[in-house]
Structures are given as structure tokens and as C-alpha cells.
Amino acid sequence: MEVNQIQRVRAVIRGAVQGVGFRPFIFRLAEEMQLNGWVINNTQGVFVEAEGEPEVLQQFLLRIEREKPAISFIQSFEHSYLDPVGFDKFEIRESTDGPKTALILPDIATCDDCRQEVFDPANRRYRYPFTNCTNCGPRFSIIEALPYDRPRTSMKIFEMCPACAEEYHNPRDRRFHAQPNACPKCGPHLELWEPSGIVVVKGDGALLHAAAAIRGGLIVAVKGVGGFHLIVDARNQAAVRLLRERKRREEKPFALMFPSFGAVAEFARIEPLEERLLLSTEAPIVLLRRTDLKGLAESIAPRNPCLGVMLPYTPLHHLLMRELGFPVVATSGNVSDEPICTDEHDALLRLQGIADLFLVHNRPIVRHVDDSVLRVMAGRELVLRRARGFAPLPVLLREAVLDVIAVGAHQKNAIAAAVRQQVFISQHIGDLETVPAYGAFQKVLTDFADLYELHPEVLACDQHPDYFSTQYARKQSDVEVVAVQHHYAHAMSCMAENQIDAPALGTSWDGSGYGPDGTVWGGEFLRITPEGFERFAHLRTFRLPGGEKAVKEPRRVALSVLRETFGAELSGLGGLPTLHAFSADERRLLEEMLERGLRSPQTSSAGRLFDAVASIIGLRQVCRFEGQAAMELEFLTHGVVTELTYPFDMVLGDSVTVVDWARMIRAIVADVREATGSSTIAAKFHNTLAEVMVRVAKECGEEKIVLSGGCFQNRYLTERAVMRLRSEGFRPYWHQRVPPNDGGIALGQVAAVARAKPNLTGGKRQTVCA
Numbered sequence: 019m020e021v022n023q024i025q026r027v028r029a030v031i032r033g034a035v036q037g038v039g040f041r042p043f044i045f046r047l048a049e050e051m052q053l054n055g056w057v058i059n060n061t062q063g064v065f066v067e068a069e070g071e072p073e074v075l076q077q078f079l080l081r082i083e084r085e086k087p088a089i090s091f092i093q094s095f096e097h098s099y100l101d102p103v104g105f106d107k108f109e110i111r112e113s114t115d116g117p118k119t120a121l122i123l124p125d126i127a128t129c130d131d132c133r134q135e136v137f138d139p140a141n142r143r144y145r146y147p148f149t150n151c152t153n154c155g156p157r158f159s160i161i162e163a164l165p166y167d168r169p170r171t172s173m174k175i176f177e178m179c180p181a182c183a184e185e186y187h188n189p190r191d192r193r194f195h196a197q198p199n200a201c202p203k204c205g206p207h208l209e210l211w212e213p214s215g216i217v218v219v220k221g222d223g224a225l226l227h228a229a230a231a232i233r234g235g236l237i238v239a240v241k242g243v244g245g246f247h248l249i250v251d252a253r254n255q256a257a258v259r260l261l262r263e264r265k266r267r268e269e270k271p272f273a274l275m276f277p278s279f280g281a282v283a284e285f286a287r288i289e290p291l292e293e294r295l296l297l298s299t300e301a302p303i304v305l306l307r308r309t310d311l312k313g314l315a316e317s318i319a320p321r322n323p324c325l326g327v328m329l330p331y332t333p334l335h336h337l338l339m340r341e342l343g344f345p346v347v348a349t350s351g352n353v354s355d356e357p358i359c360t361d362e363h364d365a366l367l368r369l370q371g372i373a374d375l376f377l378v379h380n381r382p383i384v385r386h387v388d389d390s391v392l393r394v395m396a397g398r399e400l401v402l403r404r405a406r407g408f409a410p411l412p413v414l415l416r417e418a419v420l421d422v423i424a425v426g427a428h429q430k431n432a433i434a435a436a437v438r439q440q441v442f443i444s445q446h447i448g449d450l451e452t453v454p455a456y457g458a459f460q461k462v463l464t465d466f467a468d469l470y471e472l473h474p475e476v477l478a479c480d481q482h483p484d485y486f487s488t489q490y491a492r493k494q495s496d497v498e499v500v501a502v503q504h505h506y507a508h509a510m511s512c513m514a515e516n517q518i519d520a521p522a523l524g525t526s527w528d529g530s531g532y533g534p535d536g537t538v539w540g541g542e543f544l545r546i547t548p549e550g551f552e553r554f555a556h557l558r559t560f561r562l563p564g565g566e567k568a569v570k571e572p573r574r575v576a577l578s579v580l581r582e583t584f585g586a587e588l589s590g591l592g593g594l595p596t597l598h599a600f601s602a603d604e605r606r607l608l609e610e611m612l613e614r615g616l617r618s619p620q621t622s623s624a625g626r627l628f629d630a631v632a633s634i635i636g637l638r639q640v641c642r643f644e645g646q647a648a649m650e651l652e653f654l655t656h657g658v659v660t661e662l663t664y665p666f667d668m669v670l671g672d673s674v675t676v677v678d679w680a681r682m683i684r685a686i687v688a689d690v691r692e693a694t695g696s697s698t699i700a701a702k703f704h705n706t707l708a709e710v711m712v713r714v715a716k717e718c719g720e721e722k723i724v725l726s727g728g729c730f731q732n733r734y735l736t737e738r739a740v741m742r743l744r745s746e747g748f749r750p751y752w753h754q755r756v757p758p759n760d761g762g763i764a765l766g767q768v769a770a771v772a773r774a775k776p777n778l779t780g781g782k783r784q785t786v787c788a
């Protein structure tokens with residue numbers, strides 16, 4: 019879709035890439051592929067920038083990994099696409115010192131050498147689940163303090179045996195200064211526990227016993243690198259259902275771990291970028307299009323054409339999956355909405371009644387790190403959940419800013435800490451709904467402040483007074499607190515990672531965020547100016563009967579939207595699925611609430627408009643998890659090819675333009691009554707939203723269009739918007755390294771504060787980001 023458009027790719031490669039001929043290798047590869055740009059080496063890693071056509075750049079990235087010097091090893095490889103700057107040659111630039119801030123590496127998936135040793139009967143680490151080396155193994159999850167040295171990791175309790183110590187001190191050994199180095203003699207070991215805490219068996223027997231239990235349909239809690247997984251046989255319908263019941267997780271898709279890459283290919287279609295991600299050292303969960311369920315339980319992801327898939331990334335997982343030979347559900351070891359368990363004794367308490375057995379070990383996990391989730395969108399990687407493999411690597415800003423800690427939003431919380439040009443983004447923390455989640459949030463804040471020795475001048479938070487993160491910030495003394503409007507933060511987050519400046523039009527679409535005018539915002543077009551932002555346009559508002567309850571029930575939202583559209587005519591619209599989703603009493607009550615505006619806040623939310631349409635076409639009336647209706651609406655578009663759209667109106671006001679969707683809703687209702695297929699309706703609805711973006715962009719006149727907010731997790735919507743905006747001469751930008759959902763808010767809060775406050779290079783002092 020991005021044919022012949024010259025782009026610039028920036029890659030940051032970390033690992034054993036210095037002093038191994040990596041720069042000359044990159045130089046030769048770039049010359050051969052006729053790419054212009056540069057490569058540089060500093061204390062933070064190897065930085066590469068190259069310009070060319072997207073297809074060639076993608077090949078370039080894939081070939082770097084495939085053809086890298088034999089003795090080099092990549093521990094982390096992140097890249098983003100940026101605007102081209104017009105390089106005229108490829109050069110090796112002089113090394114610079116780079117930022118002095120200590121770099122903490124994420125946890126790294128097991129390397130091939132270690133994996134081979136684990137399966138080699140002649141090796142002293144044969145079947146040892148904690149095998150690692152300088153190139154791989156735990157990092158972020160075991161570091162207690164900096165500098166990174168064994169006594170400051172959770173490995174300090176294990177004294178190395180002479181053989182391990184010899185490796186550790188030998189500069190020619192692959193385990194030279196490998197801090198978590200261990201072997202069966204001196205390192206951590208496995209145990210299998212009953213829910214009562216009684217040890218069933220130790221060592222390799224624990225793994226074999228656990229494998230047998232999983233094969234027999236039991237739920238086993240497995241302590242991994244950044245926390246516990248709950249594991250069941252993904253083919254066993256009854257076991258998967260039982261896990262859902264016990265975990266109180268009705269329909270939200272489960273992630274799967276497959277024994278090998280080859281096994282994944284039997285179930286899903288895999289694009290080259292997705293293959294790269296699956297096999298990368300970050301080893302995230304990748305969302306793939308499933309081709310066939312072939313014996314997998316339907317309940318792993320009900321009515322969902324995608325599969326969330328990862329491959330084994332520790333020796334423990336490799337051993338277990340080799341033993342099993344079939345895919346398993348590997349979902350976070352927690353009760354719904356709570357943070358993942360990291361400690362085996364805590365797990366016994368919190369996972370009581372969920373897990374039948376506990377496969378644990380005695381290497382303490384210093385901090386929780388969930389599995390990351392990525393999806394390929396518009397030909398690029400998109401991080402949906404930034405955690406293992408990525409946290410706490412920084413996102414680089416174009417300019418240095420003052421020291422800021424941003425506490426993020428409420429859902430999918432993550433925090434960020436800016437140190438000059440770098441913004442360290444924490445691992446995913448989760449929704450701050452529960453006491454344990456709020457505890458985890460506070461722990462991560464303290465943790466970051468300690469690790470990086472931060473003394474921030476500013477704490478940035480959301481404007482929503484009820485967010486626990488905001489309340490936390492407000493309680494802190496000795497530091498200035500700046501509240502940043504939610505959708506402005508979304509737009510700034512996307513601009514920061516794409517390294518672009520104002521002016522731009524920020525299209526911030528999500529479920530909800532605090533609006534300064536007393537309404538709930540969520541379908542916003544913000545003109546981003548060098549000083550701040552102005553609300554240029556928004557979707558027409560409607561009421562949410564019952565507030566939070568309406569978020570869980572698309573039928574409530576639809577009733578409101580239908581009343582707005584049809585008024586008194588509504589009663590004559592028999593046969594609409596929404597109207598049949600209520601009892602007569604329920605409907606009367608809701609209509610009265612809407613009539614009198616009782617507990618029915620006004621919103622301009624795009625996410626809720628998805629909910630309304632999902633209900634009107636009879637797709638979903640009540641959600642079992644956040645975002646379900648919008649997700650299912652997107653799934654309906656799979657394989658549909660249509661250019662059709664619905665009509666809508668632009669109401670130009672004095673201060674703000676309102677996008678009126680009423681004619682679209684009328685047309686959708688007409689389609690439903692004429693029995694138009696719901697897939698076609700869904701595609702037309704998405705197409706219409708892309709046209710809305712184009713029309714507002716034309717009205718606004720800014721060339722740069724920024725797409726952020728939870729709605730842009732939707733692949734069809736994002737790709738359609740990018741394609742249409744480009745064809746109309748605009749330059750769309752979307753997320754890559756940071757989630758478009760509220761997991762990216764903290765970065766945006768940092769970026770917003772950076773503009774409003776005097777930065778290190780001087781500038782005017784301003785106060786508000788509202």
C-alpha cells in the first residue's frame with residue numbers, strides 16, 4: 019500500500035554488536051541495496067538510518083538479522099519509519115558517546131547456542147531450565163539496582179560453582195560476565211507444588227510431571243521470567259472452558275504458545291514481518307490471521323479470526339513445549355484485571371482455585387513483566403502492549419527535555435520517565451481498577467525513580483480527577499504537577515515517536531477521556547499548535563445512559579444514538595436488534611433517563627459509536643470485555659472489498675466543527691432493514707469514518723495528520739485512513755513503538771509538558787496544557 023513512497027527507517031540495534039564488524043557490514047549491505055543513510059555506534063548500541071522504498075527497507079531490516087556477522091548477537095532490535103530527510107550517500111559516522119544514562123536491557127529470549135546445550139545429552143546443562151549466556155536470558159526482571167552486576171540481581175543468592183565461575187571470568191567464554199550464569203549444580207531449580215504448597219517433586223521430574231498434568235487437562239501455573247502463566251492444553255475444550263470459568267474471563271482471547279515456528283504455520287497465515295517478530299529476541303505475542311482451528315478449542319478466542327501467538331522464550335518453555343508437542347494457552351497468571359503474579363507464595367494465595375498445580379522455581383522475580391503484544395499494520399509493526407522484550411528501553415525524543423515523570427492514564431497504565439532526550443517507558447501495568455493494580459503502579463514509580471536516580475521537576479498526569487494516577491500525582495509534594503488533556507496526550511505521544519513537530523491535526527479517537535467542557539471526549543480532532551492545542555472538530559455528542567454501564571452495554575449506547583437520530587419516529591422502527599435487546603420496562607427506564615438527562619453524560623466518543631453500530635446490526639448487545647464490540651465490528655470487515663460509504667454532515671460552528679453522524683445511522687438502519695449483509699455494513703461504516711477524517715483534514719488544512727487513541731488498534735480503520743489521507747495529499751502518522759491505546763499516554767504527557775515548560779535549551783514558560 020505504500021508503493022514508491024520514499025521513507026526513512028531508523029533502527030536501534032543492541033547486543034554484542036560492537037567491535038564485531040557490525041558497522042562495515044551495515045555499510046556494505048546498504049551500498050549493495052542502494053540505500054542512503056548512515057550508521058553510528060555509541061554506548062547505547064548501533065544506530066542505523068536508511069532511506070528508500072518501503073519494500074527495500076523491509077528487506078534491508080530482514081537481511082540485517084539474517085546476514086549479520088557470525089560473532090555478533092542481537093539482543094534487541096527496534097525500528098520505526100520516519101519522514102525522509104534526503105540523504106545522498108551511505109556513510110559510517112564517527113562514534114559519539116551517546117547519552118550517559120545507564121541502559122537496562124529487557125529480558126532476552128534464549129539464544130540458539132543455549133537452546134542447543136539444553137537439548138544436548140553430553141552438555142553439563144542438559145535439560146537445565148535456567149541456562150543463559152551473555153547473549154540471552156533475564157535482565158530487567160532480575161535487576162535490583164544499577165550498575166548491572168550479579169550482587170545487585172536476584173541471582174545474588176546463588177553462589178557460582180567453580181565451572182560456572184571459570185566461564186564467568188574467562189573473556190573468551192560465551193558466559194564472560196553473564197550475570198545470571200548458572201548450572202544444575204549451583205543455580206535455581208524447579209519444584210512442582212500442590213495448591214496447598216506441598217512439594218510434589220523437584221528438578222526435571224517437576225517439569226515432566228507438569229507436562230503430564232497439562233496433557234491430562236489440568237491447569238498448571240508456571241513461573242516464567244517476568245511472572246506466572248496459566249497453562250492448559252489449547253486443544254482441550256473442557257480445560258480451556260474451565261480456565262475461563264475459574265479466571266472469570268468470559269470471552270477475552272487467550273494467547274497461545276506453540277512448540278515451534280513450523281507448528282504455527284499450520285494454523286495461521288504469516289507475513290514476513292510477523293515471522294520476524296515471532297522469531298525475534300523480543301519474542302512477543304503476535305496477532306496473526308488464523309487459517310484453521312484444526313482441533314484447537316474454539317473457546318481460546320471465541321468468534322475471533324485472529325490468534326495471539328508466541329514461541330518459547332526461556333529454556334523452561336523450550337523444555338516444556340518439546341515435551342508437550344502441541345500448542346497451549348499461556349495466559350497471564352492473575353485474576354481478571356489484577357497484575358500478574360511474580361512470587362510463588364503469593365501465587366498460591368492469588369491463584370488458589372484457578373491452578374491445579376504450580377511449577378515454580380527459586381530465582382526471585384524482581385519486577386513483573388508481562389508478555390508484549392504486537393500486530394503488523396499498514397506494513398509496519400505496531401506495539402499494542404509494551405512489556406517483556408521492550409521495557410524499559412527508551413524512546414528517543416528529538417530534543418532534550420527537563421526531567422519529567424508521567425503517571426499515565428487509568429486503563430492499560432504504564433508510566434514514563436524523561437531523562438534529557440530519552441523517555442523510559444515502563445512495562446505495562448494494567449487497569450488501575452483494583453488494589454493490587456494500584457499497588458503495582460506505585461511500586462513501578464518507586465522502582466523507576468530508584469533505578470534511574472530521578473528527581474523530577476514535574477509530575478505529569480491526566481486531567482481526569484477520578485483517575486487513581488491523577489490522585490496519586492496530586493498527593494505528591496515538592497514537585498510541580500501538570501495535568502494534560504487526555505486526547506492531547508494521545509496526539510503528542512504519536513508525534514513524539516514519529517519525531518514530528520506542530521502544526522498538525524491530531525485525530526484522537528478512543529473510548530473516553532476527560533473533556534474540559536464537562537462532556538466525555540473521544541472523537542476528537544485537535545489542531546496541534548506550537549503552543550498547545552485547540553479543539554478543531556469532534557463527533558456529534560450523545561448521551562450514555564447509566565454512564566459506566568453504557569460502556570459495557572452497546573445496546574444502551576445504540577438506543578441513545580437511535581433516539582438522537584430518529585426522535586419520535588423510533589417507535590415505528592420495529593425489527594431493529596437493539597430494540598429487541600431490552601425488556602419493555604428496561605427500555606422505558608432508559609428512555610426516561612435519556613429524556614431527563616439522568617446519570618447520562620454527554621460524549622463525543624468514537625469508540626462508543628462503534629458500540630452503537632455493533633448493536634444496531636445485531637452483532638453485540640453486551641460486552642464481555644473492554645473493546646469487544648469494536649473488535650468484532652473490525653473482524654466483520656475481513657475479506658470485504660468495497661469502496662461504499664455512508665453520508666454524514668459537517669456542521670461548521672464558530673469555534674468548533676461538529677461531525678454529524680445522524681445520516682449515517684439512518685442509512686445503516688435502512689441497510690439493516692433491507693437485510694444488507696453485516697460484513698458489508700461494517701466495511702461501509704469503517705470507510706465512512708475514514709472519509710470523516712479526510713473531510714475534517716481538508717477543513718483544517720494541516721498536512722500532517724496524527725492518528726492516535728484506542729480506535730487505531732483497528733487494522734482496517736488505520737489502513738483505510740492512511741490510504742485515503744495519502745491519496746488526498748495528506749501525510750498520516752500512526753503509532754509503531756508505543757501503543758495507540760492508553761498505554762501510550764505517559765509518553766504523550768511527557769511530550770506535552772516538554773512543550774509547555776522551558777526545556778534545557780531555554781524557552782518561554784507556560785503553565786497549562788489544557
Ligand SMILES: [Zn+2]
Pocket residue numbers: 128129130131132133150151152153154155
Ligand atoms: Zn544464550
Ligand SMILES: [Zn+2]
Pocket residue numbers: 178179180181182183200201202203204205
Ligand atoms: Zn554452576
Ligand SMILES: [Zn+2]
Pocket residue numbers: 504508528529530531727728759760
Ligand atoms: Zn485514551
